Amino acid sequence: MVSPTRGLKGKCSAGYDDITYLVKKFIQLVKKPLTHICNVSLNSGVFPNEWKIASLNPLIKRYDIQNYKLISVLSVFSKILEMLIFNRLIHFLSNNRIFTEAQNGFRKGNCNETAIQSFIYKRLWTKD
Numbered sequence: 001m002v003s004p005t006r007g008l009k010g011k012c013s014a015g016y017d018d019i020t021y022l023v024k025k026f027i028q029l030v031k032k033p034l035t036h037i038c039n040v041s042l043n044s045g046v047f048p049n050e051w052k053i054a055s056l057n058p059l060i061k062r063y064d065i066q067n068y069k070l071i072s073v074l075s076v077f078s079k080i081l082e083m084l085i086f087n088r089l090i091h092f093l094s095n096n097r098i099f100t101e102a103q104n105g106f107r108k109g110n111c112n113e114t115a116i117q118s119f120i121y122k123r124l125w126t127k128d
Contacts, residue, residue, distance in 0.1 A: 020076040038081050042088070051078035 023030060041047060054072035061067045074082075090106060093099055099107060104115035 017075050017077075023076045034077065034080065037077075038084055041081060042084065047081065048077075051075050051081065 037048070051074070054074050057071045057073060058068045059071050061069060094107075102115075102118070104110040104112070104118070
């Protein structure tokens with residue numbers, strides 16, 4: 001199994017708790033209780049309230065101080081649980097063939113380019 005902390009960046013992605021680096025470094029110590037909490041959350045359908053807290057960081061767009069957007073940075077534990085939920089959902093949708101061939105978003109190996117290529121190909125070869 002791939003480590004759930006593998007995709008986490010270091011300090012720049014740390015949430016309000018600022019412990020991303022520590023969790024990555026000491027994953028072997030927190031793996032068991034974290035797994036239990038994640039399993040309870042998945043089985044109950046309840047996302048822990050403490051993991052919903054975010055730090056808000058303004059990001060200036062186009063070098064204009066009046067034009068900015070807020071970026072919310074979540075806790076490392078929230079990100080791990082989100083990755084687990086995402087992976088389970090994608091696995092379920094793929095295994096049950098719920099995705100159509102036209103679905104390009106959220107599918108491995110598919111992107112904007114594959115969507116455009118598919119659209120153009122169908123337009124060229126299926127003229128009415």
